[in-house]
Amino acid sequence: MAVPQKPLSIFLLALGAFLVIDSLLALLFGSRYMLWGLERTPAFYQALIVRLSHSSPLVLLGLKLAEGLLGAVMLLLSKRRGLMPA
Helix, strand or coil, X not given: CCCCCHHXXXXXXXXXXXXXXXXXXXXXXXXXXXXXXXXXXXXXXXXXXXXXXCCCXXXXXXXXXHHHHHHHHHHHHHHHCCCCCC
């Protein structure tokens, strides 16, 4: 008898929701959201985000939309695994 994969479903649900919310906030608030709280992160992450924030607007839009799409796919996978009601 197969055991349901509830811990994986919970992980997918939580990570998917975080990614969707994060991408929506990044779309709404732009670079202010990307640079908020950056002083409390490791130096290599700070350098990466600062370099990304100086990219063209189309690149940033593509990254934000890709993050949202990945989160939506994770939410869909958690639903297919039986955690979320249909």
